[in-house]
């Protein structure tokens with residue numbers, strides 16, 4: 001894949017379960033080399049979207065192209081160009097790490113021109129030292145990295161990560177983030193990940209999409225989304241024993257004037273720009289308000 005190639009192109013995607021439209025006109029695009037995070041409250045349809053793109057679920061309506069192909073008609077060559085991270089290797093507890101990767105890798109040669117060596121993949125995910133360990137002996141974080149390694153053996157053009165760090169402790173999460181950062185430089189590979197962790201989205205994604213109410217309700221970089229949602233920055237300080245909290249459009253100018261007027265009588269200054277979390281919660285609240293007005297009940301962030 002060349003940088004700038006469109007790897008995912010979705011227009012007007014709909015998914016109906018029974019009489020309920022979970023996806024109600026989703027438009028999204030991912031280009032080669034991008035890391036895109038799909039955020040949304042529980043039940044928003046993130047997994048449904050990913051599974052439609054992976055070809056595991058058939059959509060109700062809409063145009064979907066993944067690597068130029070409709071996932072409902074993807075063949076083996078198409079499938080081999082996708083990295084899908086499943087969590088099924090727990091069943092292979094007695095296998096050794098290298099053995100599982102060699103086995104998975106053996107399926108790709110008819111479909112992929114260039115494959116990384118098993119050792120290269122192990123190095124990429126940080127499991128070189130565990131190559132000969134039995135899968136059952138790996139820690140939770142190491143198993144998740146093994147799941148990703150399996151998704152990578154075919155050197156995919158597009159890697160899907162559905163809630164990759166759910167249940168991780170902070171150290172494992174940090175390691176995993178470093179891994180995804182390394183991966184995003186590999187051969188123009190695109191990564192589409194879902195997460196509930198806003199810090200994770202902010203840290204990893206070139207672009208964030210917020211799925212709520214069956215549609216993409218916001219899209220942009222973390223900083224861009226925050227700036228778009230609110231131009232106001234919160235300034236807090238203590239002056240003559242009284243604490244002040246003000247929302248201002250231009251914090252630099254405000255703080256400059258504050259010091260000109262009061263000098264070092266200003267204490268405990270704090271300048272807080274709106275963060276992705278503020279924007280996200282605001283978007284979800286607005287959607288929940290709309291859902292309540294429509295008489296829908298399900299949602300939890």
Ligand SMILES: Nc1ncnc2c1ncn2[C@@H]1O[C@H](COP(=O)(O)OP(=O)(O)OP(=O)(O)O)[C@@H](O)[C@H]1O
Nearest residue numbers: 017018022040041042043044045046047048049298
């Ligand atoms: N096979 C199915 N049949 C009927 N309803 C389904 C089916 N699969 C998912 N749903 C419903 O569709 C909605 C979206 O589910 P989905 O798992 O895609 O959401 P999600 O955004 O990934 O949620 P979470 O963050 O909780 O993982 C939920 O209300 C779910 O109950």
